[in-house]
Structure formats: structure tokens, C-alpha cells
Amino acid sequence: MHQPKRFKKISGIEIPIHEYAEEIRSGSRLHLSKAITLIESMNRDRQEVGQELLQLLLPVTGRSIRIGITGVPGAGKSTFIETFGMMLCEKGHRVAVLAVDPSSSISGGSILGDKTRMQDLSRHPNAFIRPSPSAGTLGGVHRKTRETMLLCEAAGYDVILIETVGVGQSETIVRGMVDYFLLLVLTGAGDELQSMKKGIMELTDAIVVNKADGDNEKLAKKTVREYKQILHFLQPATPKWTTSAFAVSSLKNIGLDHVWKDISEFQNQMKESGYFDERRKLQTKDWFRAMITDRLIDEFFSQKRKNAYDLESQLVQGELTVSQAVDKLFKS
Amino acid sequence: MHQPKRFKKISGIEIPIHEYAEEIRSGSRLHLSKAITLIESMNRDRQEVGQELLQLLLPVTGRSIRIGITGVPGAGKSTFIETFGMMLCEKGHRVAVLAVDPSSSISGGSILGDKTRMQDLSRHPNAFIRPSPSAGTLGGVHRKTRETMLLCEAAGYDVILIETVGVGQSETIVRGMVDYFLLLVLTGAGDELQSMKKGIMELTDAIVVNKADGDNEKLAKKTVREYKQILHFLQPATPKWTTSAFAVSSLKNIGLDHVWKDISEFQNQMKESGYFDERRKLQTKDWFRAMITDRLIDEFFSQKRKNAYDLESQLVQGELTVSQAVDKLFKS
Numbered sequence: 287m288h289q290p291k292r293f294k295k296i297s298g299i300e301i302p303i304h305e306y307a308e309e310i311r312s313g314s315r316l317h318l319s320k321a322i323t324l325i326e327s328m329n330r331d332r333q334e335v336g337q338e339l340l341q342l343l344l345p346v347t348g349r350s351i352r353i354g355i356t357g358v359p360g361a362g363k364s365t366f367i368e369t370f371g372m373m374l375c376e377k378g379h380r381v382a383v384l385a386v387d388p389s390s391s392i393s394g395g396s397i398l399g400d401k402t403r404m405q406d407l408s409r410h411p412n413a414f415i416r417p418s419p420s421a422g423t424l425g426g427v428h429r430k431t432r433e434t435m436l437l438c439e440a441a442g443y444d445v446i447l448i449e450t451v452g453v454g455q456s457e458t459i460v461r462g463m464v465d466y467f468l469l470l471v472l473t474g475a476g477d478e479l480q481s482m483k484k485g486i487m488e489l490t491d492a493i494v495v496n497k498a499d500g501d502n503e504k505l506a507k508k509t510v511r512e513y514k515q516i517l518h519f520l521q522p523a524t525p526k527w528t529t530s531a532f533a534v535s536s537l538k539n540i541g542l543d544h545v546w547k548d549i550s551e552f553q554n555q556m557k558e559s560g561y562f563d564e565r566r567k568l569q570t571k572d573w574f575r576a577m578i579t580d581r582l583i584d585e586f587f588s589q590k591r592k593n594a595y596d597l598e599s600q601l602v603q604g605e606l607t608v609s610q611a612v613d614k615l616f617k618s
Numbered sequence: 619m620h621q622p623k624r625f626k627k628i629s630g631i632e633i634p635i636h637e638y639a640e641e642i643r644s645g646s647r648l649h650l651s652k653a654i655t656l657i658e659s660m661n662r663d664r665q666e667v668g669q670e671l672l673q674l675l676l677p678v679t680g681r682s683i684r685i686g687i688t689g690v691p692g693a694g695k696s697t698f699i700e701t702f703g704m705m706l707c708e709k710g711h712r713v714a715v716l717a718v719d720p721s722s723s724i725s726g727g728s729i730l731g732d733k734t735r736m737q738d739l740s741r742h743p744n745a746f747i748r749p750s751p752s753a754g755t756l757g758g759v760h761r762k763t764r765e766t767m768l769l770c771e772a773a774g775y776d777v778i779l780i781e782t783v784g785v786g787q788s789e790t791i792v793r794g795m796v797d798y799f800l801l802l803v804l805t806g807a808g809d810e811l812q813s814m815k816k817g818i819m820e821l822t823d824a825i826v827v828n829k830a831d832g833d834n835e836k837l838a839k840k841t842v843r844e845y846k847q848i849l850h851f852l853q854p855a856t857p858k859w860t861t862s863a864f865a866v867s868s869l870k871n872i873g874l875d876h877v878w879k880d881i882s883e884f885q886n887q888m889k890e891s892g893y894f895d896e897r898r899k900l901q902t903k904d905w906f907r908a909m910i911t912d913r914l915i916d917e918f919f920s921q922k923r924k925n926a927y928d929l930e931s932q933l934v935q936g937e938l939t940v941s942q943a944v945d946k947l948f949k950s
């Protein structure tokens with residue numbers, strides 16, 4: 287790696303960029319946080335410094351298991367992450383929690399990665415929780431989450447948990463940046479499944495029925511059996527991996543060790559077959575392609591939005607063929 | 619509609635374009651065939667005449683039920699279309715059969731819309747069978763199928779059947795141009811489903827278990843029950859429509875009337891709720907958007923393919939961040 291010897295002004299402190307990278311590598315939370323802020327910045331100069339920093343650190347990224355967690359609001363994602371994350375920290379792992387928040391670009395606020403439901407975890411020395419970026423376009427927010435994950439890996443976090451509410455395209459986007467994708471559900475498979483978005487079960491490597499405690503325990507176990515039956519008919523999300531279903535209680539810490547065992551087996555098996563690295567390479571290429579497409583569309587429509595809108599209404603009124611509309615738009 | 623009074627040279631015959639359009643409207647197969655050839659042409663001038671012709675005819679398009687039919691090779695798609703098409707022709711319908719052939723861009727040949735398995739239908743005066751275009755890019759082939767469908771509607775065909783083998787993205791593309799999408803399967807739901815591509819069941823408005831004759835009849839009926847059970851858990855492809863499953867024999871003409879009844883009910887219900895027209899408008903807009911994206915990507919990569927390829931290998935080797943690679947590509 288080339289190491290630019292220039293000095294860069296990073297958040298007011300003037301130090302050589304490779305020294306800054308070294309601080310992150312050695313585990314400084316302060317430097318990690320500031321580097322993420324640079325990556326998330328709207329300012330082009332700051333962004334560029336962030337990218338250079340990340341580039342310097344790329345050789346030490348990738349050494350983690352990346353886990354995506356999704357589920358409807360109230361499924362217990364935050365509670366699961368609190369308990370699961372604590373269990374892993376106690377085992378000596380270093381755990382980073384990130385979020386892809388489909389609503390943040392609309393509300394301008396962050397609803398996920400909330401530290402309030404992760405009180406113990408947020409105080410644990412082995413954990414790092416980063417709320418989702420509070421502004422920016424959807425594409426931008428997601429790009430930043432992926433790059434934040436890489437920074438966390440460089441800082442030595444070996445388990446990355448990425449939370450998202452299953453809304454819109456956010457599950458697909460998270461699926462595209464993780465190794466293992468986990469769907470948290472509640473009891474009542476039939477109803478639950480019907481209320482679920484299309485195709486989500488076919489993205490997941492495990493289905494975790496949460497709140498399997500007290501009166502709900504029996505029903506949760508029945509739900510697990512129902513899910514297993516349906517899973518039997520579906521294509522697995524990861525080739526040669528059997529998607530399984532588990533009953534857990536995030537509140538009472540029951541069954542979470544089984545989930546971790548499943549993840550560990552997944553990791554071993556996929557590394558052995560070579561699919562682990564292959565998928566990551568594919569993900570990087572897909573990400574590159576998706577970002578190119580996003581940018582092409584953004585740049586095109588920032589110039590042609592009005593034209594496209596006019597042509598669209600002519601189309602719907604049957605005045606033009608689609609081919610003609612496309613030709614006109616490109617000629618305009 | 620404006621009617622350009624100029625004369626256009628169409629396939630050697632010089633007649634006013636609106637007279638040509640009139641020939642198509644009045645049902646001339648010869649003129650319809652030649653118009654499709656113009657639409658499919660690689661020559662820009664001919665393409666443009668085809669588009670003008672289609673534009674003139676747009677006001678009389680749309681008066682059909684558009685049915686997509688998919689299934690693995692050997693499921694019996696061609697046989698189904700032969701028998702089903704004949705039944706509809708006998709009822710007085712006019713039936714056009716088109717194909718989206720995912721292999722044609724590779725092989726340069728056409729494997730679908732084969733008249734050999736549709737011997738009776740291909741001779742029936744009420745039927746029009748058009749093999750899939752024999753060359754061109756995948757995107758181009760699909761665009762042409764959609765526009766061919768519109769020409770057929772203008773020529774008075776009130777049932778459009780679009781066949782595709784379930785390979786790659788072709789089902790999704792066909793789903794995006796039809797009202798009703800039908801999946802033809804064989805007995806043995808479990809195995810069949812496991813061999814199926816992701817998410818396809820969630821695209822379909824009906825599952826038709828074919829070859830329910832002779833020794834296979836009982837098993838076919840069992841398969842129908844199994845599919846119904848699974849469908850219960852999935853989101854329907856069309857909001858407020860319950861996807862159903864049927865056992866038929868395309869060879870012995872058993873049960874095809876039930877499928878037609880289902881399609882008719884579907885059409886009535888969707889027209890009443892307004893979703894029929896709404897979906898078509900959405901499809902037109904999606905098509906517009908997809909064609910814009912295709913063209914943007916085509917034009918971009920036709921200039922930058924080599925750069926993109928180089929950057930991609932740098933990415934995979936971890937020398938650059940994805941953001942940096944995208945920036946470099948756009949600056950190059």
C-alpha cells in the first residue's frame with residue numbers, strides 16, 4: 287500500500303494520515319468514530335480524507351463475520367442484539383452494531399441502533415454501537431453503512447451486526463453486504479408469513495422466532511415447526527446451506543447460543559468451500575455496479591427530471607410509444 | 619391522433635402510413651407481420667417507421683387479456699398453448715402467441731413459439747403465432763415483444779399468450795408485461811419446488827399442474843393440494859387475488875376450461891376494482907424507467923468497459939474503496 291506522507295487536517299487535529307490509520311487499527315474508539323464521521327460527511331474534502339483513510343486500512347478489513355438482522359417493528363431486534371451482543375462480548379468477541387435505516391432519509395432522524403434498548407451492550411468495552419447516519423440520500427446512507435463496517439473491521443471488531451427494519455428495499459441492500467442474514471419473527475407463522483414482504487424468507491439464512499418465553503413458549507415452538515415445513519419448499523439463501531428455524535427469548539437469554547452455533551457452523555462450512563470469499567467478491571462487484579447505476583440515474587434525472595415527467599404523462603395517455611419516449615428523453 | 623400524410627416506403631410497398639395502419643386494424647396478417655418485422659429491425663429508419671405505425675395504432679391497443687406462461691423445459695408449455703389456444707379460438711376469441719426467449723440472444727436462434735407443437739393452432743384463422751426474434755440484445759428482444767403485443771392488440775387479437783422458459787430474468791420481464799401470469803409445473807411439488815428459481819411462485823396468479831392424465835392423474839391432484847398449502851403462506855402476486863392451483867392435461871384437454879374461468883374471473887374482478895388499468899399504467903412507467911436505465915448503462919459501458927473492468931479487479935484485490943472506484947470511473 288502506498289502511504290501518502292502528507293499531513294491532513296482531521297477534525298481539527300493535524301496528524302499524518304497513516305498515523306491516524308494506525309490509531310484506528312490499534313482500537314481507538316475516538317479515532318474510529320471520527321473516521322466514520324468523515325465517511326458520512328457531506329463535505330467533499332472530508333469525504334475524500336475518509337476514503338483515503340479507508341483505503342489505507344483496506345488490507346486489514348474483512349476479518350469478521352457480518353450478520354444482518356431484520357424483522358418487523360416490535361419483533362425484538364434491539365433486545366436480541368443487546369442479549370446476543372453481550373453473550374459474544376463475554377466470550378471475548380468484539381462486536382460492532384450498525385443500522386440501515388430506511389426511514390432516516392425521510393424523517394432526517396435515526397430510529398435504529400438505539401442505545402436505549404442496548405444499555406448493557408453500549409457500556410461494554412468490547413462493543414461499539416453506531417447509530418445510523420442522520421441525513422443523506424438513501425443510497426448514500428447505505429453506502430456509508432458498508433464503509434463504516436469496513437472501518438469497524440479494521441479497528442478489530444470481529445462480529446458486525448447490521449440491523450434493519452424490513453421496509454422497502456432495505457433487506458435486499460443489507461443482504462448484499464452481509465455473510466449471514468437472520469430474520470426475527472413472532473409467533474403465528476401463518477399470519478406472520480402473510481404479512482411478510484415478498485421473497486424475504488428466501489433471503490434469510492436463519493429464521494429466529496423470538497419471545498419464546500412464558501405462555502408464549504409452546505406457540506413459538508409450534509411456529510418453528512411450521513417455518514421448517516415451509517423452508518423445506520424454498521430455495522436456500524446460501525447455496526448448500528440449509529436455512530433453519532430457532533425459538534429464542536431475547537429477554538430471558540434462551541436459545542441464543544444455538545443461533546451463534548449455527549452462525550459458526552455456517553462460517554466454517556462456507557470458508558471451507560470457498561463460497562465465503564467468493565460471495566464477498568461478488569458483493570463488492572455488485573456494489574460497484576449498483577453505485578454506478580445509482581449515480582448514472584441520479585445525474586441523468588437531475589438534468590432531465592422535468593422532461594421525463596412530461597414524457598411519462600404522455601405515455602400514460604397513450605400518445606407515444608415507450609421507445610419514442612426514451613429516444614426523445616435522450617435527445618433532449 | 620395526428621396522422622402524418624407523408625408516404626413511407628414499407629417493405630417495398632409505398633403507401634401512406636395511416637392506410638398501412640388501417641390494414642393492420644382491419645386484420646391483415648400480412649401487414650401485421652411486416653409491421654412486427656419493422657419493429658424488430660436493426661435498421662434505425664425502419665425501426666422509426668415501425669414506431670410511427672405503432673404510435674398511430676396506440677389508441678386501439680390494450681383491448682386484450684395478456685397472459686404470461688412459464689415453466690421448465692418439458693413442462694408442456696407448447697402443448698398447453700396449442701390446446702388452450704384452440705379452445706379459445708373455437709369460442710370465437712382471436713389468439714396471438716408470442717415468446718420471450720432468454721436464449722435467443724446467445725444462440726441467435728429461436729427455440730420458442732415453435733409452430734411444430736402448435737400444428738392445429740398455427741393453421742387456425744383466429745390464431746397468430748409469432749416466433750421470438752432471432753437476434754439482438756436481450757433487452758432489445760424483450761422490448762420488441764412488448765411492442766409486438768401492442769401491434770397484435772391493434773389487429774384485434776383479444777387474447778395474448780406470452781411463453782417463456784423460466785431462465786434468468788425472463789419471468790420477471792414477462793411478469794412486467796402481462797395481466798395474468800401462469801406457472802406450468804409437473805407432479806411432485808416438493809422436488810419441483812426445490813428445483814425452482816427463487817421467488818417465482820410469488821409472481822404467479824395460477825399454478826397449473828400439467829399431465830394430469832393416465833397413471834399420473836392421482837399424483838397430480840395430490841400435487842395441487844400441496845401447492846395450495848404452500849400458496850396459503852405466500853403473498854399473492856396480484857393484490858386481493860387468491861392464487862390458485864389446477865390439475866390439467868394439455869394433451870387430453872382436461873381442465874383447461876377451469877383455467878380460462880379463473881382468468882375471466884380475474885379479469886372481471888380486477889377491472890371492477892380498477893387495478894387492471896392501474897397495473898398497466900404502472901407497467902408502462904416501469905418499462906420506461908427500465909429502458910432508460912438499460913440505455914444509460916449501455917451507453918456508459920460502451921465507452922468505459924475497459925476502465926470499469928480494470929477498476930473492478932483493483933477492487934477485488936482490495937486496492938481501492940468502492941467509492942473511489944466509482945469516482946475514478948466517472949472522472950475517466
Ligand SMILES: Nc1nc2c(ncn2[C@@H]2O[C@H](COP(=O)(O)OP(=O)(O)OP(=O)(O)O)[C@@H](O)[C@H]2O)c(=O)[nH]1
Nearest residue numbers: 358359360361362363364365496497498535536537
Ligand atoms: N417477552 C418477551 N418480550 C420481548 C422479547 N424480546 C423483545 N421483547 C419486547 O418486545 C418489545 C419490542 O422489542 P424491541 O427490541 O424494541 O423490538 P425492535 O424489533 O427493535 O423494534 P423497532 O426498533 O421498533 O423496530 C419490547 O417491549 C421488548 O421488551 C422476548 O424475548 N420476550
Ligand SMILES: Nc1nc2c(ncn2[C@@H]2O[C@H](COP(=O)(O)OP(=O)(O)OP(=O)(O)O)[C@@H](O)[C@H]2O)c(=O)[nH]1
Nearest residue numbers: 690691692693694695696697828829867868869870
Ligand atoms: N401425458 C402428457 N404429456 C404431455 C402433456 N403436455 C405435454 N406433454 C408432453 O410433454 C412433452 C413436452 O411438451 P412441450 O409442450 O414440448 O413442453 P414445453 O414446456 O413447451 O418444453 P420446451 O419448449 O422445451 O420448453 C411432449 O412430449 C408432450 O407431448 C400432457 O398433458 N400429458
Ligand SMILES: [Mg+2]
Nearest residue numbers: 363364398400
Ligand atoms: Mg429496535
Ligand SMILES: [Mg+2]
Nearest residue numbers: 695696730732
Ligand atoms: Mg415449447
